[in-house]
Amino acid sequence: MAGKDLLAVSANTKIGSVNKPVVLSTWSFGKEANAGAWETLGKGGRALDAVEKGVMVAEADPKNHSVGYSGLPDRDGRVTLDACIMDENFNCGSVMFLEHIVHPISVARMVMEKTPHIQMAGQGALAFALANGFEKKNLLTPEAEKIWRDWLKTADYAPQVNIEEKLFEISKDPLPGGPDNHDTIGMIALDASGNLSGACTTSGLAYKRHGRVGDSPIIGAGLYVDNEVGAATATGVGEEVIRIAGAHLIVELMRQGASPEAACKQAIERIVRIRPEKAKQIQVAFLALNKKGEYGAYCLRQGFSYAVRTGSEETIYKAKSVY
Numbered sequence: 001m002a003g004k005d006l007l008a009v010s011a012n013t014k015i016g017s018v019n020k021p022v023v024l025s026t027w028s029f030g031k032e033a034n035a036g037a038w039e040t041l042g043k044g045g046r047a048l049d050a051v052e053k054g055v056m057v058a059e060a061d062p063k064n065h066s067v068g069y070s071g072l073p074d075r076d077g078r079v080t081l082d083a084c085i086m087d088e089n090f091n092c093g094s095v096m097f098l099e100h101i102v103h104p105i106s107v108a109r110m111v112m113e114k115t116p117h118i119q120m121a122g123q124g125a126l127a128f129a130l131a132n133g134f135e136k137k138n139l140l141t142p143e144a145e146k147i148w149r150d151w152l153k154t155a156d157y158a159p160q161v162n163i164e165e166k167l168f169e170i171s172k173d174p175l176p177g178g179p180d181n182h183d184t185i186g187m188i189a190l191d192a193s194g195n196l197s198g199a200c201t202t203s204g205l206a207y208k209r210h211g212r213v214g215d216s217p218i219i220g221a222g223l224y225v226d227n228e229v230g231a232a233t234a235t236g237v238g239e240e241v242i243r244i245a246g247a248h249l250i251v252e253l254m255r256q257g258a259s260p261e262a263a264c265k266q267a268i269e270r271i272v273r274i275r276p277e278k279a280k281q282i283q284v285a286f287l288a289l290n291k292k293g294e295y296g297a298y299c300l301r302q303g304f305s306y307a308v309r310t311g312s313e314e315t316i317y318k319a320k321s322v323y
């Protein structure tokens with residue numbers, strides 16, 4: 001990432017008028033995804049279309065080993081994907097534990113629009129996708145497979161009480177590409193009509209147990225949108241996000257008057273309060289946007305950045321952190 005556009009602040013200040021359209025995404029790779037979203041938002045298009053198109057950029061990127069195609073696999077070598085999407089009318093759709101599909105976000109949207117359901121998982125979700133024209137593809141690229149095979153050399157498959165602790169210690173077990181290349185993309189947007197939507201998509205924690213599902217496809221945890229109030233999304237260790245229903249919590253805090261950054265901070269502080277020891281060892285980050293187009297973020301550990309696009313301006317911010 002270019003150092004010059006990495007600002008050590010984490011909230012905009014345009015209060016009193018609505019800052020729209022605007023789109024923000026987790027991590028610095030969100031910059032390319034925002035550009036994808038801007039093709040829709042910049043023309044006055046709908047936030048829902050923008051966030052779907054935007055995160056598809058990350059899902060298809062072979063250099064991104066944490067989302068979609070070329071995501072790092074679970075410990076059995078299987079790439080399993082989680083994604084969800086939510087619009088301005090509380091419509092939402094989700095897929096989890098989905099294999100072989102490059103764009104899980106579009107399957108999630110199809111669940112939302114073509115079924116009476118919200119969540120679909122595993123083989124059933126795959127069958128639904130294939131029946132609706134999605135193509136089956138091997139998502140494990142040679143590069144991701146090599147990274148996994150290198151991990152296997154030291155991986156301990158024997159069941160242990162604290163094996164998850166070991167896997168979650170991001171700082172001790174950095175993934176290739178550095179600290180900005182290991183996580184979910186969550187994207188939230190406010191369109192020219194003043195409507196909010198969001199999308200969240202991931203291959204989840206690398207080397208997770210086969211069948212593990214994180215926060216990213218859980219409405220209210222990895223993503224939540226209330227068009228009267230705002231939207232929030234999450235990245236990091238999903239178990240801790242689910243435990244506090246993170247994205248929903250942040251939206252409710254904004255409803256009570258908190259700024260986006262203050263709401264994210266309170267959610268992070270709740271994680272610290274309920275799991276103080278674990279909180280020191282993992283990363284969780286939240287990103288929020290309110291109805292006025294104000295945005296902000298907060299994270300547990302230093303190192304979380306996020307990308308914001310407003311008009312022709314594209315900025316990568318570094319979020320404030322507890323540790």
Ligand code: SD4
Nearest residue numbers: 184204205214236237238
């Ligand atoms: C998850 N929040 O599955 C997602 C992404 C992740 O390290 O694994 N981040 O928990």
